[in-house]
Amino acid sequence: MQQRRNTHQRQLVLEAVQGRCDHPTADDIYLEVRARDQRISRATVYRNLHLLAEDGQITSVRVPGGERFDRRRDDHTHVVCRVCGAVADAPLPYLDELDEDAARATGYEVTSHEILFEGICPTCQKSLRDQASDEGHEARGA
Amino acid sequence: MQQRRNTHQRQLVLEAVQGRCDHPTADDIYLEVRARDQRISRATVYRNLHLLAEDGQITSVRVPGGERFDRRRDDHTHVVCRVCGAVADAPLPYLDELDEDAARATGYEVTSHEILFEGICPTCQKSLRDQASDEGHEARGA
DNA sequence: TTGTCTGCAAAATATTTGCAGGGAA
DNA sequence: TTCCCTGCAAATATTTTGCAGACAA
Numbered sequence: 001m002q003q004r005r006n007t008h009q010r011q012l013v014l015e016a017v018q019g020r021c022d023h024p025t026a027d028d029i030y031l032e033v034r035a036r037d038q039r040i041s042r043a044t045v046y047r048n049l050h051l052l053a054e055d056g057q058i059t060s061v062r063v064p065g066g067e068r069f070d071r072r073r074d075d076h077t078h079v080v081c082r083v084c085g086a087v088a089d090a091p092l093p094y095l096d097e098l099d100e101d102a103a104r105a106t107g108y109e110v111t112s113h114e115i116l117f118e119g120i121c122p123t124c125q126k127s128l129r130d131q132a133s134d135e136g137h138e139a140r141g142a
Numbered sequence: 143m144q145q146r147r148n149t150h151q152r153q154l155v156l157e158a159v160q161g162r163c164d165h166p167t168a169d170d171i172y173l174e175v176r177a178r179d180q181r182i183s184r185a186t187v188y189r190n191l192h193l194l195a196e197d198g199q200i201t202s203v204r205v206p207g208g209e210r211f212d213r214r215r216d217d218h219t220h221v222v223c224r225v226c227g228a229v230a231d232a233p234l235p236y237l238d239e240l241d242e243d244a245a246r247a248t249g250y251e252v253t254s255h256e257i258l259f260e261g262i263c264p265t266c267q268k269s270l271r272d273q274a275s276d277e278g279h280e281a282r283g284a
Numbered sequence: 285t286t287g288t289c290t291g292c293a294a295a296a297t298a299t300t301t302g303c304a305g306g307g308a309a
Numbered sequence: 310t311t312c313c314c315t316g317c318a319a320a321t322a323t324t325t326t327g328c329a330g331a332c333a334a
Contacts, residue, residue: 005308005313026299041316046299048314062206066298079250090244102232102259108221110261117244119252147288147333168324183291188324190289208323 004051009033009040013048017058023068023078023087063087063116077114081121083128090117146193151175151182155190159200165210165220165229205229205258219256223263225270232259 004010016032017024024032030045049069053060059070063080068087070078075094080087092115103110120128146152158174159166166174172187191211195202201212205222210229212220217236222229234257245252262270 003309003313007308007314009315039316043300043317044315062204064204077244079244079248079252081250082253088248088250090248092240092243092247098234098257099259101234102219102221103261105234106221106230106232106259107264108223108230108259108261109267110221110259111224112261113257113259115240115255115257117241117248117250117252117255119245119250119254122249125251145288145334149289149333151290181291184323185292185325186290 004055008037009044010048010051012036012040013045014052014057017049017052017069018071020071023061023063023070025066025068029069061087062114075112077117079117079119079121081124082118083120083124086121086123088121090115146197150179151186152190152193154178154182155187156194156199159191159194159211160213162213165203165205165212167208167210171211203229204256217254219259221259221261221263223266224260225262225266228263228265230263232257 012033013029016029016036020028020032026046026049027042029049030040030042033040033045049058049060052058053069056073059073061068061070061078063078063085065085070089072089077090077092078087079090095113098113099110102108102113154175155171158171158178162170162174168188168191169184171191172182172184175182175187191200191202194200195211198215201215203210203212203220205220205227207227212231214231219232219234220229221232237255240255241252244250244255
């Protein structure tokens with residue numbers, strides 16, 4: 001890890017990520033930090049998010065639509081809702097043997113993997129059910 | 143699948159993706175198609191890539207740095223090189239049971255997953271070795 | 285004829301960078 | 310004092326969208 005200075009801004013960014021259990025975007029964090037200190041710029045938030053991720057103090061999660069951040073530091077997987085984009089942790093064990101299999105199959109030197117599940121979150125499941133039932137009423141009414 | 147018209151442009155985009163075994167970006171395809179027909183616009187290429195992916199004629203692969211496209215249509219995983227960004231297929235079997243595990247653990251209705259391995263491709267492994275040995279020479283020389 | 289598709293240009297996003305001054309160590 | 314870090318603004322990079330005309334069916 002490179003020489004890092006412990007700045008007020010970096011501290012705020014770290015606290016903002018650690019304070020959330022959803023998986024915020026860089027901009028979510030910017031807004032949060034911004035509410036605490038009006039003078040912090042977007043560039044600083046982006047820079048610090050990446051520095052913190054590089055140092056392993058937070059984790060960067062790549063999902064369709066962009067990058068999210070995670071206060072958890074242990075290896076785990078994620079599920080993303082294909083309706084609303086919500087991201088949740090999926091506490092499955094890390095499968096070391098997959099890395100070996102992939103290395104054997106590709107010739108790459110494999111250091112890690114990420115598993116991203118896609119599906120529909122409980123909230124959207126409910127909305128879809130309600131919507132379907134509304135449409136049912138309309139169809140019968142019309 | 144929605145009503146689709148079989149346009150010249152769409153055909154060119156499809157052929158461009160199918161003609162490559164690396165995993166091109168949207169812009170790679172644009173350049174390729176462009177070489178065959180000077181009048182095709184970027185917007186058309188982007189639109190068609192997404193339509194083709196939606197229809198399942200090609201696959202969209204999300205990796206750090208953006209979206210890539212894949213001529214393969216079957217479920218499989220990918221490895222991305224963290225040095226040069228090259229993407230390769232990792233022919234591992236699809237693990238259905240993971241989806242069930244994730245659904246149980248999260249309450250999401252899980253429809254699929256994607257596994258992305260990270261590592262270093264054979265070419266970059268070699269470059270790094272050569273570079274290391276060069277530095278060794280310099281160090282000894284200096 | 286109908287309605288999808290296209291090219292163009294502008295717009296919308298998302299993220300990064302140059303730079304001069306500021307502040308942690 | 311050193312040099313990493315910051316805010317600002319401009320620059321990038323990537324993808325999307327409005328629109329009028331083109332063309333497949």
